Every structure is written in C-alpha cells, then in structure tokens.
Amino acid sequence: MERETERNNGPSLPRWKRMLDIACIAMALPAILPIILFIALAIRLCSRGPILFCQERIGYYGRPFVCLKFRTMKVQAETRSHEAYLAKLMTSPTPMTKLDLEGDPRIIPIGLFLRSTGLDELPQLLNVLRGEMSLVGPRPCIRYEYERFKPEHRERFHALPGISGLWQVSGKNTTTFQEMVDLDIAYVRNMSLYGDLQILFRTLPVLFDQTNQICQRKWNRPQTSPKTAGLL
Numbered sequence: 001m002e003r004e005t006e007r008n009n010g011p012s013l014p015r016w017k018r019m020l021d022i023a024c025i026a027m028a029l030p031a032i033l034p035i036i037l038f039i040a041l042a043i044r045l046c047s048r049g050p051i052l053f054c055q056e057r058i059g060y061y062g063r064p065f066v067c068l069k070f071r072t073m074k075v076q077a078e079t080r081s082h083e084a085y086l087a088k089l090m091t092s093p094t095p096m097t098k099l100d101l102e103g104d105p106r107i108i109p110i111g112l113f114l115r116s117t118g119l120d121e122l123p124q125l126l127n128v129l130r131g132e133m134s135l136v137g138p139r140p141c142i143r144y145e146y147e148r149f150k151p152e153h154r155e156r157f158h159a160l161p162g163i164s165g166l167w168q169v170s171g172k173n174t175t176t177f178q179e180m181v182d183l184d185i186a187y188v189r190n191m192s193l194y195g196d197l198q199i200l201f202r203t204l205p206v207l208f209d210q211t212n213q214i215c216q217r218k219w220n221r222p223q224t225s226p227k228t229a230g231l232l
Contacts, residue, residue, distance in 0.1 A: 010061035013160065016193045021128050021135050024200070036122055039070055039114065047108040049075035052123055057140035059161045062154075065132040067140055068123035072111030083144055090148055090177045116211045124163050136196040137162025138184035149181075156184035159191060166195075169202040172210070 040051045050071060057067040088094070107115075114120035127133040133140065140161035141149075149156075162168075166187040167180045175183070187195070 009063065010158065013060075014191070017134055017160070017191075017196065018131070020193065020196060024135055025125055025128065032122065032125070035119070039110075039119060039122070042110055043071060043108070046110055047071070047074065056143060057161065058143055058146040058157070059132055059140055060157065060159070062146070062157055064143070065127065065130075065140075067133075068126055070114055070120040070123060072108060072114050072120050073106045074108055077106035086142075086145055087148065090145070093176050093178075095174050095176060118163075118207050118210075121163050128163070132160075134160040134162045135164060136187075136199045137165050138187065139165060139167065139180075153181050153185075155188055156181055159184075159188045164199055164203040166199060169199055169206045172206075 043051050053069045053071040053073070054066050055069070056064050059065050111120075124133055128135060137160045138156045165184070167175065167183040170183055171179070
C-alpha cells in the first residue's frame with residue numbers, strides 16, 4: 001500500500017521548498033496585489049469573458065491539477081493549432097518559439113504584453129499556496145503534451161511544476177524541446193535551496209530581456225497596408 005501511494009503521489013518534498021514559497025509570496029504580496037487587481041480590471045474592460053483561464057495541467061508525478069492564469073485569449077479560441085504546433089516542436093530540433101510571437105489572432109489586446117512579461121501567470125501563486133506548484137520547477141504541461149512524453153522524459157515530473165525554472169532562465173524560446181527536458185531533469189537531480197534562490201534572482205532580468213525583445217520585434221515588423229494585404 002505504501003509503495004502504491006508513493007507511485008501515485010510521489011515522495012515527500014523537501015521542507016525548505018515549501019517554506020521558501022510561502023516566505024516569498026508573503027513578502028511580495030503587498031506589491032503584487034495592486035498589479036493583480038489592475039490586470040483583472042484591464043481584461044474585463046478589453047475583452048468579454050472570464051478574467052481567469054482555468055486549464056488542467058499535469059504536475060508532480062503525473063498528478064493532474066487545475067492551473068490558473070489570466071485569460072489572454074478570446075473566449076472559445078480554438079486550440080488545435082496550438083496542439084499541432086506543440087507536436088511539431090516535440091519531434092524536431094526547432095527552437096520552442098511561442099506561437100503568439102508569430103502573430104496569433106486569438107490573443108486579446110493586452111494578451112501579448114501579459115504573456116511576454118509573465119504577468120499572466122500571477123494567479124498561479126494560488127496554485128503555489130495550494131501546494132500544486134512551486135515558485136521554481138519545470139513548466140506544467142497540458143495532458144496531450146504529457147501523453148507524448150517518452151518514458152525517459154518522465155523524470156521531469158519528479159519535482160513540483162514551477163512558475164519559473166531552470167529552463168525558463170536558460171534560453172527558453174531559443175531552446176529545443178529536448179534541451180528543455182534535459183534542463184528540467186538537471187533541475188530535478190540537483191534541486192537545492194541555493195539553486196532555487198539563484199533561479200528566482202535570475203527570473204526578473206530574463207523577463208525584462210524577453211519583453212524588450214518582443215517589443216523590438218513588434219515595432220520592427222513591417223506593416224501591411226490595406227492596398228497590399230490581398231497580394232501577400
């Protein structure tokens with residue numbers, strides 16, 4: 001019975017990890033709460049539909065949970081294009097560039113800003129408080145992505161999924177799927193308090209750089225005039 005429970009739920013996590021998550025959230029909450037309220041209001045004003053996007057994700061040792069994000073897409077946006085795009089990335093050496101970086105019509109007006117800055121993931125702090133996620137860990141994946149993982153890739157699920165992580169601060173959109181998995185497994189095998197602190201300190205500079213790159217790409221993108229739109 002004990003072995004069955006461990007296989008389904010996973011072994012106990014290090015106590016320091018939970019303490020670090022709670023301490024960081026408690027210290028940051030006074031500054032973060034006004035931002036959360038402002039984003040919620042902005043979404044309500046610019047797009048009809050719910051403020052939060054709730055989706056099943058696969059977490060610790062394959063355990064499903066409901067992951068929370070600020071909604072950045074139009075209501076009832078189709079998901080087949082994302083699934084096909086992700087399947088292609090998982091079987092090729094192509095860098096894992098986000099689909100919305102190429103111009104995704106499903107994104108609401110402030111959606112790209114929220115995604116590029118990582119602000120869309122602020123509601124996941126509630127997932128962290130629930131113990132379903134950690135501030136640092138591998139990216140939580142969707143079920144259809146989880147089902148495509150090879151057996152040797154499953155070790156990445158031996159840590160709580162994180163809002164930030166080693167992959168997120170080590171290139172992210174410039175890495176391939178296999179490189180992402182390798183970084184996740186390296187994190188699992190070398191998990192430590194010092195390592196988590198390093199990743200947390202690196203997260204904000206990485207997000208700033210990522211936002212800057214996306215803004216430059218958007219501003220430098222050639223605009224298509226109505227007269228020539230039908231010719232392209």
